[in-house]
Structure formats: structure tokens, C-alpha cells
Amino acid sequence: MLPDETMPPDDTARLRAAAAFVREHDSTTLLPLLLPGIDGPDLRTLAERCRFAHAGTLLFPPDAQSLRAQLDACGLAADTPSHPSVVVRDRLARRHRRDPAELDVRILRPQVPGAAGERRAVEVFALTVPPHSALEPIAAYERTRRHEAHLAFEIERPDPLVLRGLCATLARHGARPDGGGYNPHENGTVLYFTTPADSSCGYRRLELYAHGDHRGALADHLGHQGERQPAETLLHLLTGAWTTQALASFARLRLPDAMDTRTACRTEDLARLTGTHPRGLDTLLRYLVMLGAVAHDAGPGPQEGFRLTELGALLRTDEPASMRPLALMYGGPFYRSFGGLDHAVRTGLPAFDHLFGENHFDHFARDPELADLFDRSMAASARMFRPLPAHPAVTAAARASAPATVVDVAGGNGELLGQVLTAHPGLRGILLERPHAVEAARRLLDSAGCGARCAYRAGDFADVPSGGDVYLLSRVLHDWDDDRCREILRHCARAMPAHADLLIVERLLPADGSPSLATAWDLHMLCNVGGRERTAAHYARLLADAGLDLRGHTPLPLDAHVLHARKTPPRP
Template sequence: MTRSLAVPSRMDSIDSERFGAAVRFVRTHDTAAVLAEMLPELTAAEHAAVAGHCTFAHTAVLVFPEDAGELDKLFTAHGLVPVADGPSTVVRRRLAVRHGVRDDRLPVRIVRADIPAADGNDCEIEVFVLMGEHDQIAAAERADSAESHLALATGEIDDITLNGLRAVLTGRGKMRSDGGGYNPHEDATILYFACTSGRALSYRRLELHVAGHHPEVLGTHLGETQESGHRLLRLLTGAWTTQALAVTAELGIADRLAVAPGLPVAELATLTGTDSDALGRLLRYLHDLEVVEPAGPGFALTDTGALLANEREHSLHALARLYGGAFYESFGALDFAVRTGNTAFDEHFGRHHFEYFAADPKRAALFDSAMAASAAIFGRVGHLIDTAAAHTVVDVGGGNGELLARVLSVNPELRGVLFERESTLDRARVTFERADVAGRCELVAGDFFGTAVPSGSDIYLLSRVLHDWADAECDAILRRCAAAMTADAQLYIIERLLPEDDSRSLTPAWDLHMLCNVGGRERTTTQFRELLGAVGLEITTCDELPLGFALLRVRHTRTAR
């Protein structure tokens, strides 16, 4: 529904109120107070680091007086004397883009007045002024207050320091890039940031006013800036991205580019059995996704795109095909999962995904390859587990044996046991033979719901198993593991961890995936502690792994020993 905006004939009371609020804010805040209000997620040390480079500089408002006399009255009413008046570059361009007019038709000026901050340091109110017949723009801007903000100012700093400040603000500070520009009249680079949290704030935008011209940093910042509609369209077309990546893997496009970067598109089309024009259009989209980059007469894979090639170490080729195949189909029934709490995959395909993939050798092989595609997390595990007094390691539900093979490879003194369903063991034999550890590994057929876990081992592995199941099934699995473990045995769990707070993470996406496709869930560390505590186990350490995973080291609780 279109919002009806009243069009005032003279300076609106909203302008006066915002002007007064900006003046009061300066008089009651200093740098520390501004940082505490705008960046509450930062630690005291991080606040001090930011304050070491920045100081509270001004508040800013946009007003629409009918003439200069009205503006003078506004300053006089608050005991202020304008000390600077110059043309605006950045805000004028922002208004022009937002309202679809030429910026040379928006004579925006900046008028400033000095105000001491709460700590007595020099500060200002910065007033963007647009006079003339701009009633529709004025009405919209008064409704949205898109240009009101606080500013931190830096002195002369280098690009490394400036990039560090940006990283803090957009990282732990949880702000997003929100435009900016270079103002040649002031020789200053302006970077805007917008608050992404839902908390109530006096101001939701922050300006970093940086002395000098920093074109590379500004270019990066503007590249990360997206209007709300732009951001939503990017999100809405995420399904197109999934399919583009899956097709690039499925049709061997990435494999060809891996061995022949810069191949002409027509030649690449011939080699991959694709239409030259259509392939060119796909490659243009992949370039926008930073998966390929121009090279010679064609394109080459970026470091990201190289992971789509099948023979690349740590390749995600199989994962791309899986996510663009059966899981892509089942996500079309996500509404069913959200409405009922039941698994959309089962609803769409008529059976659980374990049964679906096991029923067809090609599908089973793809699934195993996709699960092994996250092998980047496995390399460190063999070094992180404590093998000092260990002789045997049991991988419970270890799939095709990729993890166990890697652990045995870096720990030649260990013997291994793979505990898996009979249907998977043949593929595991191939894995162990390829890794030259078959002579040190025993394969035991079983189901951790109906078969006792092999007992008496020193180390147990449970990798990406618990997230497949609800709490009741996890309790049963963990009880069987606890029963098999001696008093001094160690259990190592590999899972993605949900953040305990609202920190950004890969894991919420996989949590929704587990709801839609598997019937399980991702969990926080606290939730894992509760599951483990119920069966007499406790977490002793937690190590971070690549791709958002963690390695939990678990033992029997002292009271249980």
C-alpha cells in the first residue's frame, strides 16, 4: 500500500524537532558514549582501539527551509552560530539516486555550527540544507530520516588502518556498508554504515569521516553497499545461484577451465556440449558471482570457482551437484516443513533421504562424495585428537571412511574400526585402500540404533551424525557410545555449532537444511552439553575447524567414573 505523505509549505516541525534532538545528543555524548551506543557488541578493548583512531565529530540532519532566514532562526533558537557553509557532494548524489532526479538539480549545502560534546571536546552539528521547490522529496525524507546520522572523524590514516576500522564496524560491530563518496571541497572520504540489529537507537547510521582521498577503500566500500531492494533481489535469486553452480559442476565447465583457463567460449562450448551463446551468458553471471574472471579470450576460475572442479583438492564438485539436485527439489517444499515441523524431503520423495540415496548406486556414490567433499575439516582432526596413550579408534557411523582414513594416515601407530551399515562398507574399503591404511582398519557392520557400538577402544569419533537426528535419537546414540567407552576413553564429536547469541554464522542455513531435508537439527554448545550430560558425558575442550565446524572433546563425567 502506498503511504500518503502530507506536503508542508514551510519548514516542517519535524525539521525543528530533529535539529533540536541532534543538538541535545552532542551535548550529552562523547566518543565513548557514542561507541557504546552504536557498537555495543564490541569489547572494551575494541572500543579503545576504535577510539584510538576516531573521535565523535558531529550529528547530522537534513532540513528543508523555505529560505535562508528560516534556517538562521533555527540556529539562533538553540544559541548556535553557523561557522561553515559549503556544497554537499555525497548527500546530493544519494538524494538524486534515491529520488530519480539529476543531482545538479539538487542544490544541497552543508551548514555547520560548533557545539561542545559532553566531555568538552569540539564537536558540531552538520545540517544538510535543500531549499527550493522540492516538496515531494522533503515529505519522503522527513518520513524516513535516511540522512540523519552520527559521525566519527579520523585524522590522516593509511588504507590498512582504514580497512581495519571497516572490518571492525562490519564484523563484530554488526553494521553494513551504506554508501559514501569523496568530497573534494573538504578533501575527505565519507563512508556510511547502517545498523543491522533491531535494537532501539537514537541514530541508525554512522559516518566515518576520513581525511584525504582513499579511492581503493571507497571502491570496496561502495561495492559492498546495496539498497534494500537490491539486497532482497540478491536473496530472492539465490536459487538461480545454486543452479548456476550446480550446472557448472555437472556439465564439466569447471573441469575444463581448471586445465585450460582462458579458453574461448565457443571452444569451451564444443568441449562441454553446450550452446555457445547460452554458455557465455552463464559465464557472465558466474563472473558477477566472482566464480570466474576474464582471462584472454575467455574466462578462468577464481580461487572460489576452482573448488567446483572435480579433481581439485578439497573439491566441492559433488556437493554442488547434490545441493542443485535432490536437496534443491525438496527445498521447494520448505513451506510444508515450516507448517508441520516434518521433513520436506520425505514429503516430496516419499521416503527418508538415507533410503532415497541408498536405493540407487549412482545416487549413493554422489551422496558419499558430497559428504567427503567437506574433507577440508578432516585434515586437522588427526592432529587435534590426543593419541598419546591410544591404540585404537572407532569411527561410529563414519560413512565411506574418509575421516578415519585421514586420522590413520597421520597417526601410523593407531588401528581403526569403521562401524557402519553393510551397504556402505564396500565403498569404505576403496577409501582405505586408496589411503594405504586398509591393513590397519577393521570394518564392522552395524546400526547404532540396533547394534552395540564396538567397545574397549581408546578413541571414538562421531562426525556429523548427531545433527541428523532429534534429541531422543541423539540420546540413544550417545548412550550406546557411552556404554562402549572405558573410563579413560575419549569421544570426539564433529558438528557445526549454532551461535549462542545473534552472531552471524553459516550454521543457521544448515539448521534449516536439517529441518527440510533430514529431520535433524544443528545445536549450540549448551544444547550439546545438555545432551551429553544426560548420558554421563561432558565436553572438556572445543576446537574450531574450517567451514564453520567444531571438534568437541568428550569424556565420562568425573562423578560417573
């Protein structure tokens, strides 16, 4: 199909250039071009959380047929479906002082694979401009200014804390808010930024795209609360408990297992499959659409129904990185304990102990099902461990001439130790845990093929094995107060040879008070275990009290960090 000659040639060139750009770049290469000077933890955080999704361009076809011809001429799918663009329509209306109803702006995203086959697109905004219409001056102006040309990054697993943190990171590197909006037609929130003047990739606008309704974060981004009054904002926050229970019920009823990410399922059919009430199920699913866990396809006849999103698929039981155990834990025992938060705030003592009559470690140990759920919920966050086997302390031990040993203190079900031993076949491991957890760890490590290289010790912190080369202490210290932390660290220090390394995995409270998952977990620790999250400086003091030096810390996924410590050298 030949392009329609009524389509201006610069639109053709712009569309073809956008498609080529999308094919050639990825997040890691683009971010330093957009934000000169960004590197280290900030670059890693953005690259991990923000997937380069598309390049956006605004075109001005005289009619739908011309647009299809244009797409076809550029090697893009001419039959790509479209829907109304609310955000760009409103921006154009404000810029040109037009009634939005006059502007027929459609949005479509023909797919363009990345260099390695990544799922990407060109985002085409199409404002229909018939020949000799009153809209031609708008087209001429916009072609020159390219206000809507942008590069978009889709946020993985967006939530308010993540959105605020990403916006703060962009601001630190010179990006400035430049509008945004919520599009109900696709249930997506966009935050636009202008990049620094010295950015060098040809695009001056950056978009963060978050699936779902994030108008609270949008209002913060825009610098005012005009789109949501304080009472509305508070009401939105007060219903957060509904979100937790909706996701937990979704998981408990195994609805994700009965759904697919590609094919929609009618409510009536899904209700029959899962033994649920059609109306009740429909109400739940529509709420989950707002959360981004489910998508609603409003096609005709059998095409109408609900399907899983990538976010919702994380609650499937067969998903390798399933977060279903976390949903059951946060919607179960820990949900109940938060009902006693006022007790924890008044007394400083855990609400869990107050409600259940014992601490959560003992409570779970008495109930095999709860103990198993707790272990699986801890393992569900295992993605935070993925970079750990590449830590210099671990790789140095793996390269040592003599076989080195990694000691995982309170290693849970062995998920972390298994990742380290799998990555480094020459290493040996020792896992220390309470008796009820040791057998679960043995099964997991055997199934991972590294059980023969691992020894197991049932015991407490006083039983830390001596003679190891690398010691792991993952998500342990935040369970305890400072005195108990010092005691645990002293046990580790006594067991460690002079050359040994101690790697501590925890979430760190930002020293500047910026938004972080660690702040939320700090409240969780107060309520459920009586522990706390800490700053890096706080951990450094605890380590020093135990005769250990903090050598540094590096970020991990899910707002975690690995702190590296060694024994303090004796003074001469």
C-alpha cells in the same frame, strides 16, 4: 631506469616501505598488531578466512611515465596493468568536495612475494597531479594524513554469512566501519575499517576484500540501505535459487574441467569443447562472473574470453579439495526437497520424506549412484577435519605405550578416520557404517595406505564397538531429534571404557544469535532429515542425559566445532 625527479621523494620512500612490509608479514602476525588482544578462536577464524593480500598506498605522479619509473626504482614491475579506482576516487571527491570526473585515480597491484613465496602485492592508488595543477593541495593534504594507507585481507570463499561474521568479529575487537565500495571494473567489494587506537603496526586502516558483488553486505557495513532499496534487496535474495542452479549446471556440464585459471578461453571454443550452445554458455558465464566463479578477460583478439577463478576451480573434478559433489547434491536432490519447505515448516516433518516417499538415508541407499554422490559430498567438506588429528585426545592416544584404537561411528566413506590414521601411524581404527558404505570406506582407506590398520563393522548405532580409546561421531547428531541423539550417545557411552574420549564434530548455533553457517544448516536439517543444529549448551544437556560430560569445544574450519566429552565419573 632512474626515478623521475619530479616524483616527490616521500612517495618513493612510502612505496618502498610498503613493499618491505608486505614481504615481512602474514595474517597470523599482523592481526594481533592491528587488533590488540585478539587471540584464541577469533584469531584462528580471521587468520583462516582472511589472507593478507596487500598494503595500500596513495601516490601522486605527474604522469604515467613517472609512475612507471617510480615502480622500477622500488623493484616493482613497471609494466603492471592498471584500471580505474572507483572507491578511492569517490572517497577523495567527497573528502575534498570535488567532482569525481576531475580525479584520474588508477589502481595497480605490482606483485610482491611474501617471505615464504606467498602471492601478495602492493596496492598502488595513483592520482595524476600535473605540476602546478589545482590538485596539488589534495596531494599535500593526503601525503600528510595518509587516509588511504591500509592493509588488505582477501576473504577466502566469501558469502553473506561469512562477511557478516567477519565484520562482527572485527567489531568485537575495536575495529570500526570506515567506508567501502563496489568496483565494477574488477568485480570486487571492499569493506574498510579503522583499527583501534592502540594498534601497533603503523597502519590505522584495514580492508576486507571480497571478490564479487556483495553490495548487500556493503550496505550493512555502511550502516544504511541507501545503496540498495528494500525491494532491490528482496529481489536479490529471491534470485538465490538461480545461483545454486548456475553453479550446479557449471559443475554438471564439466565446464570447469575445460577451463584454466591462467588462460582465457573464448566462448565459441569452450562451447565446442563442451557441447554447449554458444549464446547459452555466454549467458551462464557472465552470471558466474558476478558470483566470482569465473573471470572475464576483455583483452584484444584471442586474449578475450573467460577463465576460472580460484573459487571456480573448486568445482573441477581433478581438484584435490573439489566441491563438485556438493554442487551436484545441493543443485539436485536437496534442491528439489527445498521446494517442499513449507511442508516442513507446517508439520515439523522433513520435506524430503514428503516428496520422495522415504527418508534420505533409505532413498540414497537404494540408488548406488546417489549413495556414492552423497558420500563424496560429505567428503568434499573434509577440510573441516584437518585440525582434528592434532586434537589433544587424539595425540594422547597416539603417544600411549600400548597401541590405541580410534572408533569412527557412522564414519561414512572413511575420510575422517583416514586423516587420523595417516597422521598417526601407531593408531588402529574401527569404522562402523551401514553395509552399503563399508566397501566404499574400505577402498578409500586402502588407497590411503592405512587399510591394514583398520577393521570394519557393518551395523547400526546399537553396534558401537567396545574397548576403543577415542570415539569419533562426526556430523551425525544433527541428523536426529533429541530422543534419537540421547539413544546414540548412550550406545557410545556403554561401549566406551572409563578412560576413553568422545569427539563430536558439528556446527554450533551461536548462543548470541550472530550470523553463522550453522543457522543455514539448521534450516537444511529441518527440510531434509528432520534433525537440527544445536548450541553447545544444548549438546551438553544431551551428553549429560547419556552419562557423559562435555569437557570443552574448539573451532574447526567451515564454522564447525569439535566437542570433547568423557564418561561422567561415578559419584562417591
